Structure formats: C-alpha cells, structure tokens
Amino acid sequence: MEQKVYGNSVSEKKLRIGTFFSKYYARKYGFETETPPELTAVPHTGGYDDFGLMAVTEKKIVPEAERNAFDEQKGIMLGTMRMGFGHCRIAIALASAAKHAGLIPYWFDMLSFPDTAAGKTIRSMEYWYNLGSRVSQHSRFFNNFFWEKITSTAAQKLSASLKNAAMADMYAALFRDIPADFPLLSTHPWVGHGAVRAGLKNTITVVPDNFPLAFHIVEGTTHAVQSPSTFMGYRTLFAMGDTDSGIQNCMPASDIFEAGHFVDHEIVSNIEYDCDLRRKRMKDGKARRFLLSMGGAGAQVMKFAEIARKGKGAIEKGKAALCINMGDHKGRWALLEEELRLSGIRYTMHTDRKQTIAFIDEIREGDLQGVHVFLHDDFYAAVYTTNLLMRVCDVLITKPSELSFYPVPKLFIHRVGRHEAWGAIRSSECGDGTIETSSPSGLYRTLDVLTTDTDLLDLYCTHIIKNAKAGIYNGAYNIIKHIRRGKQRR
Structure with missing residues (x-):
C-alpha cells in the first residue's frame, strides 16, 4: 500500500489498523469472490420532483424499460453515503445547484448496494459511528477521553487518509460502469478513494467540516473547502504530521480551492x-x-x-x-x-x-x-x-x-x-x-x-x-462551476 501523502512519508506502523480492517471486512463479506454490480439510473424518490435527481442503482433490480443511461453531456455524479446526515445534506445542496445550472444530478449512495462487500462494510462502520455518537452524549468520561480524540486527533494525521485508502479496492468495485471523465462530487472521502482507485479523473472532494482533518484528504482529487481557515489548514497540511517536522510537502495549490458555504439554491x-x-x-x-x-x-x-x-x-x-x-x-x-x-x-x-x-x-x-x-x-x-x-x-x-x-x-x-x-x-x-x-x-x-x-x-x-x-453562501454554485470547467478542459 502507498506510504505517502503528497510526498510525505507515513510509517507502516501507523497504517496497520487500516490494513487489518481492510483484510477483515474483505474476508468477512466475500469481496474477492463477488461480481461488481452493473449500474443504471432511475428517478430518485422525492429528489426527482425537487431537483430532477436520478438515483444510481443496480440494473438487476430495475426492469429494462425503466433503465436510464448516464448523460455524459449534462450529468454530474453526487457521491455520498449516510454517516450521519451531513454528507447527504451537502449532496442535496449540490443537487440543487446542479439543477439551477441546467444539469442532471445523479445520486450515487454507496449504501444503495446493500448486498456488496462495500455496502456491508459501510453499514457496519456506520453502526459503530452512531453508537459512539450516542454514548458520547451520556458519558462524560467516554466523550472526553475517547470520542473527542477519535473525532479530532485520530483523524487529523496523514495516516488517516491512507487508512481510508486501504479499503479503496472494495469501494472502487462500485464505480465500474461510470465513465472515467464523468464529473463526480464526493461528499465523503470513502467515495473519493473509491473513485480514484477506479480511475475517475474529474473528482472533487467536498470537505464538510471547518476543522482540517487528513481524514478528508483524497490525493488524486481537487478539494473544495468552505472557509479561509480550512483552506490554510489543508493547503499547508497543518498539524497533520506525526511530529513537528513530519511534513515536508504541502498540498499543491491546484488541488484545493475555497468554494464558500455549501447551501441549496x-x-x-x-x-x-x-x-x-x-x-x-x-x-x-x-x-x-x-x-x-x-x-x-x-x-x-x-x-x-x-x-x-x-x-x-x-x-x-x-x-x-x-x-x-x-x-x-x-x-x-x-x-x-x-x-x-x-x-x-x-x-x-x-x-x-x-x-x-x-x-x-x-x-x-x-x-x-x-x-x-x-x-x-x-x-x-x-x-x-x-x-x-x-x-x-x-x-x-x-x-x-x-x-x-x-x-x-x-x-x-x-x-x-x-x-x-x-x-x-x-x-x-x-x-x-x-x-x-x-x-x-x-x-x-x-x-x-x-x-x-x-x-x-x-x-x-x-x-x-x-x-x-x-457570496459566502455560494459554495454549491462555485463547485458546480469548477467541475464543469474541469470537464471542458478535458
């Protein structure tokens, strides 16, 4: 597995837990023997009326007459998942901005494939995330000594990005039918890592928080952030090294931009x-x-x-x-x-x-x-x-x-x-x-x-x-403009 993020080395010791869970879930859910799902699009329940939103799903569960091909001229893929509500709410804001721009938004929810190893893995991790969130509200000891650290320090270092990437092969299997240059907006890093591993070339990682965490870094994508402080934190990889001198290289200027707040049109x-x-x-x-x-x-x-x-x-x-x-x-x-x-x-x-x-x-x-x-x-x-x-x-x-x-x-x-x-x-x-x-x-x-x-x-x-x-609340508009410019250049 790659040991560097933007040329900054990460020790193998820091990556062992990511490697362990990757092998554990792949074995538990039979990833090596599964056949990747074939994809199609259907009108999204609720979202189609609001934004013309199309849901990406498996061909085998949709009658042939109801299947829709991806529109490579006007389509934009919204990669998301339920890990809390935030990632999906941001995807909704992007769907709204895409509709306003005259585009077709496609809802690619990685939990929409429940029979795959990726879907089962994400569901399992979502369960533990939700449980930790709830316990943190009832136990001051757990919150102060575990949850606060898990949701900050543990996710802040560059190793967090590579731990996410450890499962990229499993996630990438879901992207097999998406064209390589199809614009994709990833509201969760697991989506981004899967897209990069699958060979997608026009992906924006939409960073949800205001606290710079390497957990959200997906090398091979462009990162859209909401504030100047977040921009500085990611651009310089601030406090993301294991030691003060652990960062030798910054994130390239071409890999990040300040979009503004992600809000519906x-x-x-x-x-x-x-x-x-x-x-x-x-x-x-x-x-x-x-x-x-x-x-x-x-x-x-x-x-x-x-x-x-x-x-x-x-x-x-x-x-x-x-x-x-x-x-x-x-x-x-x-x-x-x-x-x-x-x-x-x-x-x-x-x-x-x-x-x-x-x-x-x-x-x-x-x-x-x-x-x-x-x-x-x-x-x-x-x-x-x-x-x-x-x-x-x-x-x-x-x-x-x-x-x-x-x-x-x-x-x-x-x-x-x-x-x-x-x-x-x-x-x-x-x-x-x-x-x-x-x-x-x-x-x-x-x-x-x-x-x-x-x-x-x-x-x-x-x-x-x-x-x-x-223009502080124009982030969703600006992301749509940015990814369309990227497609035009290609």
Whole structure:
C-alpha cells in the first residue's frame, strides 16, 4: 500500500489498523469472490420532483424499460453515503445547484448496494459511528477521553487518509460502469478513494467540516473547502504530521480551492425574503419559531427534551413555537415522546411528506403555535425536511455540524465530536449564529434572549444578508462551476 501523502512519508506502523480492517471486512463479506454490480439510473424518490435527481442503482433490480443511461453531456455524479446526515445534506445542496445550472444530478449512495462487500462494510462502520455518537452524549468520561480524540486527533494525521485508502479496492468495485471523465462530487472521502482507485479523473472532494482533518484528504482529487481557515489548514497540511517536522510537502495549490458555504439554491436565492419575514414576525410580536434538528446518529434526544421543558411556559403563552425534526429516528422519537408526555407537553405529529410540505407553505407567511414533530420513513425526506423548515423558522437549534454553514440564525448546543467545534466558531465569526453553548446555563440564557428580545436575532439577520451579498453562501454554485470547467478542459 502507498506510504505517502503528497510526498510525505507515513510509517507502516501507523497504517496497520487500516490494513487489518481492510483484510477483515474483505474476508468477512466475500469481496474477492463477488461480481461488481452493473449500474443504471432511475428517478430518485422525492429528489426527482425537487431537483430532477436520478438515483444510481443496480440494473438487476430495475426492469429494462425503466433503465436510464448516464448523460455524459449534462450529468454530474453526487457521491455520498449516510454517516450521519451531513454528507447527504451537502449532496442535496449540490443537487440543487446542479439543477439551477441546467444539469442532471445523479445520486450515487454507496449504501444503495446493500448486498456488496462495500455496502456491508459501510453499514457496519456506520453502526459503530452512531453508537459512539450516542454514548458520547451520556458519558462524560467516554466523550472526553475517547470520542473527542477519535473525532479530532485520530483523524487529523496523514495516516488517516491512507487508512481510508486501504479499503479503496472494495469501494472502487462500485464505480465500474461510470465513465472515467464523468464529473463526480464526493461528499465523503470513502467515495473519493473509491473513485480514484477506479480511475475517475474529474473528482472533487467536498470537505464538510471547518476543522482540517487528513481524514478528508483524497490525493488524486481537487478539494473544495468552505472557509479561509480550512483552506490554510489543508493547503499547508497543518498539524497533520506525526511530529513537528513530519511534513515536508504541502498540498499543491491546484488541488484545493475555497468554494464558500455549501447551501441549496432555494435557500440562497430567498435569503432576504426569509429574513424580512423573520423581522416582520418580530415586529408583529408573533411567537418566536425554534427548529430543533436531530442529527443522523440521533444523539441529542435528552437535550431536545430539556429544551422543550425549558420552553414550555413560553410555548403555552404563545411567545414561542417549537418544530422538532426527528429525521427517520423512530426509536429515538419513542424516547423523546415519553419525555414530552411526562412533562405534559402536547404536540402535533407530521409524518406524510406531501402534508409536511403543505404545512410549511401554510406557515411561511401565516401563524405557528405549539409544538410540531416531524418524522419520516424515507431517508431523503428525513434530511430535507430540515432544509425546508429552516426557511420558515426564526432560530435553528443544532449541534455545530454541517448546519453551521447555512444562512439561518443558529443557536449551537454542545457538539457531538470535537471536529464540530470549529463549525460554531466559523458561524459565530460570520455573525449568523451563537458560539457553542456547552453549559446548560449558557444555553438557557441565550435561549431566553432569543425568545424575549429582538436585538440578537436582528443582528444575525443583518449579517446573513451581508454574507449573502459577499457570496459566502455560494459554495454549491462555485463547485458546480469548477467541475464543469474541469470537464471542458478535458
């Protein structure tokens, strides 16, 4: 296996765990004897109506008359997977920008091939990631001494990139039917490593976090980042060596660019309209609207319950309204439902996607009262409901994840992994969100100000509009432009 990243050596000792897991999963799931799937495209459930999104799937499960070839003139591949919700939410933003540019976005989810060794391996690792995220929210010892390090220091060194690359052969098998020069936007490094190993030549690695981690580096691709600090960190491979003198070479300038924040066209193009509605609701004394968005690992149930209890009085007096998107987490909703019941908090349930969309359209310029819970079986709907709701809410309450970069006023609760901390730093410095409120007292003081006063919320609206005019939220557009230029050069 290659022992270097951009010419910087990594000791074999650092790579042993990656090699071990590569051999373990390949043997466990029979990679050496499997036949790679043949690919086709079909309209994506939900996403086709929104963005003309096409889903990449196996030919054998699709009737011949319903199969669609890849459009090599107008197509852009969106490589993603569920590892939390963030990677898929970024892919949705790119799909939106691609549609706006008149292109055909193809949704290539590596978990859409559940019978392959790659699909089984990713599902197994997703299980452990979700479990670690949830345990971190209940055990301070585990969080401080294990999870914070796993999600930062362990992923920061160059060896993390090569450990990911150890499984590239397994992932590459999924790309066998994709033309070598087909534009591919990878929102997870495992996708990028598979694409490079499969010989794809026009791939952009879309980096999700604001904290530079070698985990996201995929040599052989171009890296798109969201902020100047992230650009500097990756360009210089800052703190990614095993020692202070461990880095001899930087990432080439041609392999990285600052795109801006990855945000949907529908959100960016309506920023002033949405902020005007927020200010109008403040002026008219309407209930302050808070959106709680559950992450893909479902780790924040008890925090949501505490916030609901804290806001109960304001909700009953009509001073606040609460929207809770539980994603597709039925099991986590069962826990939260019990907490709401014990607290005497009534709620309205929304589980039908079409009715959810109609409800959001109704409250856009109308009134909203009480507590509303959203739970959808379909994964796409589970993720995209937050994107729809953030436009009609006043404040998004979230951990500092991929949502840190969206143009909506944000109240940040405690992170789930140290790598997320820099998302809150970026947002607070851009002026569109709070700093991370790790302590309960800090969280509830800030929540009170956002509920009863107007100055802080108005400040965030002002900066969101300024940022929009400066192009800070144009990252998805810029990635589409960049990869199209790359295809034209070829």
